[in-house]
Amino acid sequence: MCVHLVTNSSLASGVDVFQNAVFAIHSLPFLPVIEWLFIFLPIIFHAVVGIWIARSGHSNLNRYRLAGNRRYTWQRITGYIAFVFIFTHVFHLHGWFHADWWLKTVAEPIGMAQFDPYNAASSLANAMNSLGILWPIFYALGVLACVFHLANGIWTAGITWGLWLTPNAQARASYVCLGFGILLGLVGLTATGAATRTDPAAAKATEDQMYKVRVEGLMIKPNEHKRTDGRRHGHSSEASPGPTLIIPQAVTGSR
Amino acid sequence: MAKNRVLVVGGGLAGLSATMKLAELGIPVDLVSLTPVKRSHSVCAQGGINSVNDLTRQQGDDEWKHFDDTIYGGDFLQNQPPVKEMAYWAPKVIDLMDRLGVTFNRTPEGFIDRRRFGGTLYKRTAFAGATTGQQLLYALDEQVRRHEAAGLVKKYEFWDFLGPVLDDTGRCVGAVAQDMVSMEIRSFPADAVVVATGGCGLVYGRSTMSVFCTGSAASRCFQAGAKYANGEFIQVHPTAIPGADKLRLMSESARGEGGRVWVPRKPNDPRAPKDIPESERYYFLEERFPKYGNLVPRDIATREIFNICVNEGLSVDPTRMCVYLDLTHIPRAELDRKLGGILEIYEKFQGVDPRDEPMKIFPAVHYSMGGLWVDYEANGEGGLLPGSPRNQSTNIPGLYAIGECDYQYHGANRLGANSLLSCIFSGLFVGPGIVNWIQANKASADLPKSVFERAVSAQEARHKQLLSNRGGEGENPYLLHQELGDIMTRAATVVRYNNQLTDALAKVADMAERGKRCSLADSGNWTNQNVIFTKALQDMFPIAQCILEGALKRDESRGAHYKPDFSMPSLTSTDPAERRREAEQWCDAFDENTNKYLKTSVCSWQGDAPELEYEDVDTRLLAPRPRLYGLVGAEVIEQVWKERSETRSGQNSEKKLVGSAH
Amino acid sequence: MIAAGPEATSKRRPSKINVRVLRQDGPGLPPYWERHQVEYEPDMNVISVLQKIAAQARTSEGNAVAPVAWDCGCLEEVCGSCTMVINGRVRQSCSALVDRLLEDHPEEIELRPMTKFPVIRDLMVDRSRLFHSLKRVKAWVPVDGYFDMGAGPRISRDEQEQNYPLSQCMSCGCCLEACPQFNKVELQRNPGESDEEFAARKEAAYSVEFVGPHAISQAVLFNSHPVGKNLERERMEALTSSGGVQACGNAQNCVAVCPKEIPLTTSIARAGRAATVYAFKKLFDR
Structure with missing residues (x-):
């Protein structure tokens, strides 16, 4: 998550920086395997176990308004938010599955699966601005919930695993986790903000140029499937009107 | 052996140590208790537990001295063999508790730390913070839980012991008890029954004891034919915090660290304590006992505080009796360092900071030295014969009594930090004797069922009869209990007068009759605390009568029993020769009194009143000698006494260890 | 006896205390609230309030009822018996002082059994x-074992x-x-x-x-x-x-x-x- 948020926030430094980062990720061999093994399966596992854990307790914050109890309760609330957010987020940008029939018949028609890795910034910007300010708010809340859940989760895991023992040690760890949380929260909000404010048309020009250079320099293999043009216009015979309509709206929206 | 079982009633230190020991010896135990055993009254003991130890030994201490201190502190009223055995076992008891994981305070090197307690010159007392009793009890509770998990012990918690079951020969073959939740009454066949049910403080209404210390279990044994001994000896602690529900102990260390006891000179002075100037304060202990000041011995402090409130009407509170115990002149930091723990107790329960405002304290009933009469068998050295089935046995064969509810170890007055010892010791020591008893007798499981059915139906009848007294004009058991407490507290605590005792006896006999007419607010048959309490109340009266009867008949002052009309006088003359003559007379009078009253008072129940007899005290090891603390002319008396005892020991040196076989 | 003068008036001391108890007659039966009123005395705790309720066995409406069942022992906070939920918070009733409770909540004291254990009756739980x-x-x-081993x-x-x-x-x-x-x-x-x-x-x-x-x-x-x-x-x-x-x-x-x-x-x-x-x-x- 840290890597993900830092990568995304690199968009604030420029479209090219971000696109380079995405190229780097997509240059990894067996990317789907890595994604499933180290990202999706753990997240699914955490989600299942987390919901089971959350359901095993019953918050009594109404009676015991104590700092620890608030954190306990918020850890569970943010867990649920993170669950909804992450699955929606993966659907929104990646469509869950890469099978064409799924993307064409289900995901894309309802405005999902919007991200094109070789047009990273522009497709992201389009996606973020496709429903006014709803997506940015949703992402900001989701990212903050995830950050709280992670930072507080590190703190409680430190108790559960016995890293910090005494109330004093736990208080110190708590400050460290708070600092980490604030930092990561800023990084996350930066990424969200940058994605929202990027000009897709200008970004796309940069990206296409970068793609061209990389293909010509034999740094990557051509893959139209990962490009907006290839996926949405050239590659598919029945171009859906959705994206083409979105782009102008998004441009005006971000201005 | 396999079908033999023992029933232990009561899960305090004594009951748990007996249970644990019996389980170790392979005997299955049923453990009946009014409360989860971990909540028994033993948790309240704060101070510590005495034993001779490596350090005191090198200062000249030994087991004999511990024995001597205990006998002397108890004013020679104990039979000496059990006390000797206890003193000699004390180091072993502490070693055992140490092995069981009790968190005794430690010296920097890691040895058990010791403190000094009243009545001795040596630092004999091991302690665990301010909750030694709790820590000892938990260690035993853990061991019993271990045996429970292994299946050898079965606990019946929230069960009320209703009485022993006797067969046709008068042997105790089990007990009847009632589930306080479902109200089921059933019998527990057992080859021996051990009663370890503690003191009877609730006979006095409020005391420092827990709510279940009603004495009802001992009373039920008493009414079934067991004898009750030395009932009149009730220890009153000088400083307790009066509360609406109970009297909580305030440790003596508050006075030890400079606390001053006073009252306003003007009766019912309405001013706040800090508004009363020094000149209008009556520091009565300091004025009356210039030498000892506020640190006079417990019994004297108790009597003086009692006297100032009851007879001089100088109580500082218009609604109840109490005096100030003032620490406010001591810097806060010093108080926090030295007395933090106990001051927090006061603050917690009174809601007042004793660092700012003087504490209000009053003496409170604290411990019953008396209890069920029990036997012993001495060995050749004047200690106990281990494994004898007679040790700790009541006069009902098969019925044993241990801990505070027996009468055996503390005589007329208990020494601080000896009670925990006597409880654990008697619990451990009774085990092997019971095993031998069981082996010598027919198993109770083989007895006809009718023996038990009869006992159960008698208890069921009593229960039903009480439940049928619903509503109406009958007595309210709770108010009757308050009345009993008031009468007992007035007549039979610190200072005793025969006219008051006679009066109280008549009143209590009358109340016992009224107690039969209690009407209940709850006639249901589910967790009916009303009926359980009423039964306990009804059974308090026989014990109250034992206490009053014993006190009335004992025309002397001994230990906790103080009768001003019959106290040994101080010497009055200043002329040395005359003084010497007075001292001679004093010693004559002492001898005469010893001959007459150095006896155990033994009550047996006659259906509606106790009958009192006296029994000789076994003094085979130590001859009685006077306690002269605080008496004018003590030096002269001591001189005379010394000369006399030297001549005596010259005459009897050969006979000393023989004594009378018990 | 003189009623303690200026001190008493400076502290607000009600003459009666209202108590609301969540009662339950047995396991599985429906719980119900009941109001009681007891005379105020100085230095009371919740135990002494319950003792008074048991002695009078009457609700504040005057109905005769069975005494409230509860568990208690040492009354000095070392035995652990008298735990209950007082004004919404779990604690020992012996160390719950009435004056303090009334400072925070002058109208009444609310008593209910612990919620994590099965109710046996009223405030008593298993x-x-x-x-x-x-x-x-x-x-x-x-x-x-328990033989002497040093x-x-x-x-x-x-x-x-x-x-x-x-x-x-x-x-x-x-x-x-x-x-x-x-x-x-x-x-x-x-x-x-x-x-x-x-x-x-x-x-x-x-x-x-x-x-x-x-x-x-x-x-x-x-x-x-x-x-x-x-x-x-x-x-x-x-x-x-x-x-x-x-x-x-x-x-x-x-x-x-x-x-x-x-x-x-x-x-x-x-x-x-x-x-x-x-x-x-x-x-x-x-």
Whole structure:
């Protein structure tokens, strides 16, 4: 998550920086395997176990308004938010599955699966601005919930695993986790903000140029499937009107 | 052996140590208790537990001295063999508790730390913070839980012991008890029954004891034919915090660290304590006992505080009796360092900071030295014969009594930090004797069922009869209990007068009759605390009568029993020769009194009143000698006494260890 | 007697105290609220209020009722009997002073039974599960026996000072009541089921649920004893199986409500550390 948020926030430094980062990720061999093994399966596992854990307790914050109890309760609330957010987020940008029939018949028609890795910034910007300010708010809340859940989760895991023992040690760890949380929260909000404010048309020009250079320099293999043009216009015979309509709206929206 | 079982009633230190020991010896135990055993009254003991130890030994201490201190502190009223055995076992008891994981305070090197307690010159007392009793009890509770998990012990918690079951020969073959939740009454066949049910403080209404210390279990044994001994000896602690529900102990260390006891000179002075100037304060202990000041011995402090409130009407509170115990002149930091723990107790329960405002304290009933009469068998050295089935046995064969509810170890007055010892010791020591008893007798499981059915139906009848007294004009058991407490507290605590005792006896006999007419607010048959309490109340009266009867008949002052009309006088003359003559007379009078009253008072129940007899005290090891603390002319008396005892020991040196076989 | 003058008027002292009690006549029966009124006296605690309620056995409307059932023992906060929920917070009723309660809540005092244990009647609950947890973690020192074998192991002052607070746990159940991860287990007796069968079924049900902070703390206490340590592996097995230390959600209410101020969360963290080490050892050592 840290890597993900830092990568995304690199968009604030420029479209090219971000696109380079995405190229780097997509240059990894067996990317789907890595994604499933180290990202999706753990997240699914955490989600299942987390919901089971959350359901095993019953918050009594109404009676015991104590700092620890608030954190306990918020850890569970943010867990649920993170669950909804992450699955929606993966659907929104990646469509869950890469099978064409799924993307064409289900995901894309309802405005999902919007991200094109070789047009990273522009497709992201389009996606973020496709429903006014709803997506940015949703992402900001989701990212903050995830950050709280992670930072507080590190703190409680430190108790559960016995890293910090005494109330004093736990208080110190708590400050460290708070600092980490604030930092990561800023990084996350930066990424969200940058994605929202990027000009897709200008970004796309940069990206296409970068793609061209990389293909010509034999740094990557051509893959139209990962490009907006290839996926949405050239590659598919029945171009859906959705994206083409979105782009102008998004441009005006971000201005 | 396999079908033999023992029933232990009561899960305090004594009951748990007996249970644990019996389980170790392979005997299955049923453990009946009014409360989860971990909540028994033993948790309240704060101070510590005495034993001779490596350090005191090198200062000249030994087991004999511990024995001597205990006998002397108890004013020679104990039979000496059990006390000797206890003193000699004390180091072993502490070693055992140490092995069981009790968190005794430690010296920097890691040895058990010791403190000094009243009545001795040596630092004999091991302690665990301010909750030694709790820590000892938990260690035993853990061991019993271990045996429970292994299946050898079965606990019946929230069960009320209703009485022993006797067969046709008068042997105790089990007990009847009632589930306080479902109200089921059933019998527990057992080859021996051990009663370890503690003191009877609730006979006095409020005391420092827990709510279940009603004495009802001992009373039920008493009414079934067991004898009750030395009932009149009730220890009153000088400083307790009066509360609406109970009297909580305030440790003596508050006075030890400079606390001053006073009252306003003007009766019912309405001013706040800090508004009363020094000149209008009556520091009565300091004025009356210039030498000892506020640190006079417990019994004297108790009597003086009692006297100032009851007879001089100088109580500082218009609604109840109490005096100030003032620490406010001591810097806060010093108080926090030295007395933090106990001051927090006061603050917690009174809601007042004793660092700012003087504490209000009053003496409170604290411990019953008396209890069920029990036997012993001495060995050749004047200690106990281990494994004898007679040790700790009541006069009902098969019925044993241990801990505070027996009468055996503390005589007329208990020494601080000896009670925990006597409880654990008697619990451990009774085990092997019971095993031998069981082996010598027919198993109770083989007895006809009718023996038990009869006992159960008698208890069921009593229960039903009480439940049928619903509503109406009958007595309210709770108010009757308050009345009993008031009468007992007035007549039979610190200072005793025969006219008051006679009066109280008549009143209590009358109340016992009224107690039969209690009407209940709850006639249901589910967790009916009303009926359980009423039964306990009804059974308090026989014990109250034992206490009053014993006190009335004992025309002397001994230990906790103080009768001003019959106290040994101080010497009055200043002329040395005359003084010497007075001292001679004093010693004559002492001898005469010893001959007459150095006896155990033994009550047996006659259906509606106790009958009192006296029994000789076994003094085979130590001859009685006077306690002269605080008496004018003590030096002269001591001189005379010394000369006399030297001549005596010259005459009897050969006979000393023989004594009378018990 | 002169009524204490200026002092009394400066503090607002009502003549009556209103008490609202959540009653229940037996297991499985519907709970109901009942109002009582008792005379105010100085220095009262909730125990003395309940004693008065028992003595008068009448509601504030004047109806004759059975006395409220509750559990109490030492009345000085060392036995752990009298736990209940007072004005919404779990605590010992003996140390709940009426004057303090009225300062925060002048209208009335609200009493209800603990919510995490099955109600037996009124304010009395069945806390046997709490003691069962102590069996699960084998909270005892496995000595050879009770014959005289000399002194115990030498214990440093530091160790004693660390262990004494843990050993003060009086099994009152406050920590369990306030713990969001500790849930009520209430079974009904099946028709025809014997006492033993019912008890066995209850124990089986308790054995897979969260042991609770008090038991974790006791496990830590005995694991740190030189001889108690001999059962460490069994205790860790219990603490790493279902309902063990991992079930803790670190809400840390336990330590906040513990009347004895036992460092329960430190014990939980120490148990967590031991569990981590134990899990690694189990994986790689054996």
